Amino acid sequence: MDFELSDEQRLLKDSAARYVRERCSFESWRRWRSEGRQPADELWSDMAEMGWLALPFAAADGGLDGGPLETMLLMEALGHGLLAEPYLQSVVQAGEVLRGSPRGPWRSARIAELIEGRSRLGFACDELTARYSRDLVRSTAERAGDGWCESPRVLRRLQLLRRWSYEQVEQVLT
Structure with a gap:
């Protein structure tokens, strides 16, 4: 070999x-x-x-x-x-x-x-709150013009993730 x-x-x-x-x-x-x-x-x-x-x-x-x-x-x-x-x-x-x-x-x-x-x-295969369980994923995609975008709820969560610490995000999402 x-x-x-x-x-x-x-x-x-x-x-x-x-x-x-x-x-x-x-x-x-x-x-x-x-x-x-x-x-x-x-x-x-x-x-x-x-x-x-x-x-x-x-x-x-x-x-x-x-x-x-x-x-x-x-x-x-x-x-x-x-x-x-x-x-x-x-x-x-x-x-x-x-x-x-x-x-x-x-x-x-x-x-x-x-x-x-x-x-x-x-x-899009994982979500923070789903803890790697596909049964708990709640994200959706919505039609936006000629393409798709993530639902506003998901985008709001992503904005929080960028600004907050892990502990703050954990409190909000759970």
Whole structure:
């Protein structure tokens, strides 16, 4: 059994580590904050340009046919920097749901939007008050124009989570 990385895997690992070191350091974060910038769109576009958003998708879907090892190598590199982009939630988790969806125009369009960096997907599977029990999830999604958004109750809870400590949130939600 060969545990050595292939040339492509080493290239992925090294280029991701270099990118994170150069673009996602604490100093970069401080500079963005002082300039009042949110680098999310810029970084997400970079990730699409480098093919990272296409990594786990099949070539037939416009992807790079990467597997779990390639995804792990990339995520390990991303974890070394201050990178708040939702790669795990959008590309890995929601991407897995898309890959398992019936083939058709809707599926193809969503995968293309994600791979090209034009969208970020959310996989709503857990809720703080549900304590990982799917039977207790109360979140809903509502039609909003051409898309969907979470119910106002959920959005209100998310705002509370951003401003309050865990203990304060726990008191309100229980």
